[in-house]
Amino acid sequence: MSLASLDSATLFGLTGAALAGIGLFIVIAHAGLLRRIVGFNILGAGIFLVFGAAARRGAAAGFSGDPVPQAMVITGIVVAFSATALAVALLQRLFDLTGRESLDAPAAGDKQQAEP
Amino acid sequence: MTLLLDLALIAGLLALAVHVARASDDQSAIIGFIAFGLLLGVGWTRLAAIDVAMTEAAIGGGVTGMLLLRAEARLRERSSQARSAGRITKAAAAIGCTVVAAGLALAVLSFPSPAPTLAPAAAAALDATGLGNPVTAVLLAYRALDTLLEKVVLLLALLGVWSLAPDQFWGGAPELRRADAPQPFIYLARILPPFGVLIAVYMCWVGADAPGGTFQAGTVLAAMWLLVMLAGLRPAPETRRTTLRLLLVGGPVLFFTVGFLGFAVADGFLSYPEGAAKPIIVGIEAALTASIALTLGLLVAGPSGRAPVP
Amino acid sequence: MTSLANAFTLIAVGCGALLFLAGTLGLLRFPDTLSRLHALSKADNLGLGLIVLGLLPQAASFTGGLKLVCVWLLAQISAATASQLIAGVLYRRKLRP
Numbered sequence: 343m344s345l346a347s348l349d350s351a352t353l354f355g356l357t358g359a360a361l362a363g364i365g366l367f368i369v370i371a372h373a374g375l376l377r378r379i380v381g382f383n384i385l386g387a388g389i390f391l392v393f394g395a396a397a398r399r400g401a402a403a404g405f406s407g408d409p410v411p412q413a414m415v416i417t418g419i420v421v422a423f424s425a426t427a428l429a430v431a432l433l434q435r436l437f438d439l440t441g442r443e444s445l446d447a448p449a450a451g452d453k454q455q456a457e458p
Numbered sequence: 459m460t461l462l463l464d465l466a467l468i469a470g471l472l473a474l475a476v477h478v479a480r481a482s483d484d485q486s487a488i489i490g491f492i493a494f495g496l497l498l499g500v501g502w503t504r505l506a507a508i509d510v511a512m513t514e515a516a517i518g519g520g521v522t523g524m525l526l527l528r529a530e531a532r533l534r535e536r537s538s539q540a541r542s543a544g545r546i547t548k549a550a551a552a553i554g555c556t557v558v559a560a561g562l563a564l565a566v567l568s569f570p571s572p573a574p575t576l577a578p579a580a581a582a583a584l585d586a587t588g589l590g591n592p593v594t595a596v597l598l599a600y601r602a603l604d605t606l607l608e609k610v611v612l613l614l615a616l617l618g619v620w621s622l623a624p625d626q627f628w629g630g631a632p633e634l635r636r637a638d639a640p641q642p643f644i645y646l647a648r649i650l651p652p653f654g655v656l657i658a659v660y661m662c663w664v665g666a667d668a669p670g671g672t673f674q675a676g677t678v679l680a681a682m683w684l685l686v687m688l689a690g691l692r693p694a695p696e697t698r699r700t701t702l703r704l705l706l707v708g709g710p711v712l713f714f715t716v717g718f719l720g721f722a723v724a725d726g727f728l729s730y731p732e733g734a735a736k737p738i739i740v741g742i743e744a745a746l747t748a749s750i751a752l753t754l755g756l757l758v759a760g761p762s763g764r765a766p767v768p
Numbered sequence: 769m770t771s772l773a774n775a776f777t778l779i780a781v782g783c784g785a786l787l788f789l790a791g792t793l794g795l796l797r798f799p800d801t802l803s804r805l806h807a808l809s810k811a812d813n814l815g816l817g818l819i820v821l822g823l824l825p826q827a828a829s830f831t832g833g834l835k836l837v838c839v840w841l842l843a844q845i846s847a848a849t850a851s852q853l854i855a856g857v858l859y860r861r862k863l864r865p
Contacts, residue, residue, distance in 0.1 A: 350464045350504055355566035357468045357501075363559025364475040370551040376484050376529060380491050383522060384475050387498055387514075388562075394505045395566055400575030406506035409592035410576040413601060416513045416593070417608050420673055420750075423517050424615035427757035430529045431619040434760065443533050642852035646845065653842065 351398035358391025373444040375433045379426055386422045390415045464504055470497050484533075488526045495519025508669035509593040512661075516677040517754075524684070525758050589736060590667030597671065598739045602728045606717065609710040609746065612753045616706070620697055623761035629698030632756070633763025639689045647689030654682035662747045666736065672743045676750030683755045697762050702752070709749030713742055773825035780822025787815030801858055805851045812847040816840055 365388055368381025393411045400408030437443050474494040481487040499515030502508075580592045580600065589595045597605050623630070639647075658678040665671030686692050695702050716738060717728040724731045730738050791811020798804045820840040827833035 350460070352566060352569075353464050353468060354501060354505055355569075356563050357471060359559045359562035359566055360472060361475050362562055363555040364472075364479055366558055367551055367555040368479045370555070371479075371548045374484060376526065376533060377478075377487055380478055380484075380487055380526060383491065383518070384478060384494070387494070387518065390510075390514075391498075391501070391505075392562060392566060394502060394507055394510065396569065396573070397507060398505045399569060399573035400577055401506070405577045405581065405592055408573075408575045408577045409580050409596045410601070412507045412510050413593050413596035414604070415507070415510050416597065416671075416673055417604055419510070419513050419517050421608055421611055423522055423754070424612050424757060426522055427525055427760075428615045428618045430525055431622045431760055434529060434532065435622045437533055640853055640856045642849050642856070646849040650842075650845065653838075 351395045354398075355392050355395025358388045358393075358395065361385075361388030361391065363388070375436075375443055375445065376430075379429050379433070382429070383422065383426060386418070390418055393418075460504075467497060467501050467504065471501060484530050485527075488523065488530055491526065492519050492523035495523060509591070509671060509674075512669060512674045513677075516674055516681075520681060521677060521754060521758060528758070528760075589739065591665060591669065591671070593669075594665050594671050594739075594743075598742060599730070599735065602713075602717070606710065606713050606728070609713065609749070612750070612757075613706065613710065616753050616757055619757060619761055621761075623697075623763070626765055627762045628766075629696060630762035630764045630766040631694045631696045632759035632761065634684075634687045634694045634759050644689045644691070647685045647691055651682040651686055654678055654685075658682070658747070658751075662743055663740075665743065666740060672746045672750060676747045677754060679747065679751035680754035680758070683751065684758055687755075687759070694759055696766050697756075698766055706749055706752055706756075709742075709746040712745045716742060777822045777826055780818050782822075784815045784818030784822060787811050787818065791815060802855065805854060809847055809851050813844055816843055 362385050365381045365383070365385025369378050369385060372378055372381065393415050394407075397407040397409075397411035397415075400411070433443060471494060474490050474497065477490040478487045478494070481490060495518035496515055499511045499519060502511035502514055577592070580596060583600070584590075584592060584595055589599070658675040661670040661678065662672060662675035663670075665675070687694050716730075720727050720729040788811045791807050794807025794810070795804050798807055817840055820836045823836055824833050827836060
């Protein structure tokens with residue numbers, strides 16, 4: 343398939359797939375919890391873009407997109423934000439109580455501190 | 459020409475996502491994420507989803523970015539830099555994530571054609587609701603149950619955040635204000651809120667017929683409130699105050715009440731009587747906007763940070 | 769008349785885009801924070817101003833044009849405050865090295 347034959351809905355859908363992959367990688371590969379929260383948001387943004395591609399392709403009846411997936415994405419963005427706020431508050435509490443900002447086992451963390 | 463714009467946007471989005479993955483410090487990653495959110499907002503306009511674009515720019519880029527930046531600043535004096543995953547784990551994760559992304563891409567490429575769509579169904583019933591914006595109609599009429607439950611999720615998240623306060627601080631005010639807010643910032647907090655409130659009211663009102671609506675308006679209001687609190691012009695409210703709690707549950711409670719009234723005056727739960735749908739929807743929107751603004755602002759403010767003043 | 773308006777739009781928006789390009793180059797290439805701020809505020813204020821000015825003849829209604837001007841004014845306020853804040857942090861850092 344040549345590039346010119348791709349419409350922007352498909353292009354952004356593919357971008358969403360790539361972003362979901364990158365976000366998932368951040369969530370898995372980074373130990374720092376704050377970065378994982380950012381990664382979770384990028385993962386969500388990618389999934390929403392795939393929805394957006396589906397909505398754009400569903401343009402009909404004089405609308406430039408299917409309003410149902412669009413409304414679902416709006417709901418999703420708000421829910422993702424409230425999950426992020428809860429996660430940040432949990433991280434803050436973890437940090438206040440233990441001084442750590444990752445879920446590493448404390449022993450391994452201490453060793454890491456002692457080495458350098 | 460538009461293809462070029464799309465490709466530039468996509469390149470920017472992917473580059474920023476990779477930057478978030480690779481940046482050595484969290485602050486740089488979060489700033490990259492804020493830029494990502496704003497760029498994604500532009501991307502949504504390219505998908506002809508203006509309502510989503512506004513929500514993404516306001517919440518995804520704006521409020522989430524602020525929340526993360528504040529968290530990063532508080533965690534800055536950390537004991538040790540978090541240990542990163544080992545090389546083998548990273549390689550395995552990369553392979554796994556590539557597979558996931560490829561699967562999603564395959565799904566995107568094999569979307570059925572012609573695309574299934576609910577747009578005609580949404581258009582057919584639009585006249586009955588009296589609304590002009592199909593997205594608002596989906597949010598507050600056809601799928602009002604989703605929106606109602608989402609409000610409940612917001613409240614539950616706020617309960618979760620509040621319950622993380624230490625016992626002696628329960629019911630106190632969240633700690634928001636820096637000791638020394640710079641002068642230009644205080645000036646901004648004085649002149650911007652009137653415009654912000656005006657824009658929010660306009661967005662809420664116009665949302666019935668054009669892009670806009672409760673979430674976008676609520677976010678703008680929340681931003682103005684946070685600005686005023688951060689500049690120290692008004693103190694953050696104590697979380698035990700009854701008026702605050704009543705306002706928080708006000709939107710969802712009104713929504714529930716209207717929903718149950720539907721049994722009496724219309725076909726069932728959350729159905730509106732014929733002819734009166736638009737005024738009811740606008741009323742619900744107004745109440746929801748206020749409680750969304752409060753909930754979002756308090757979610758960013760976090761759990762209470764000092765003991766309640768008796 | 770419309771072709772004249774279109775030509776005006778093209779020229780003004782083109783100049784605005786050029787200023788944004790110059791501002792971005794400045795942000796990437798200038799040596800220190802203050803000069804980078806200077807480059808950015810040029811792009812924000814003048815570049816956005818030219819783009820808004822160029823779009824005015826294309827606005828469908830008077831209120832549409834008014835909204836465009838409001839966007840520019842609000843961007844001005846936020847850009848000016850943000851630069852002040854960044855410069856202030858820099859200044860305080862210099863005071864206590």
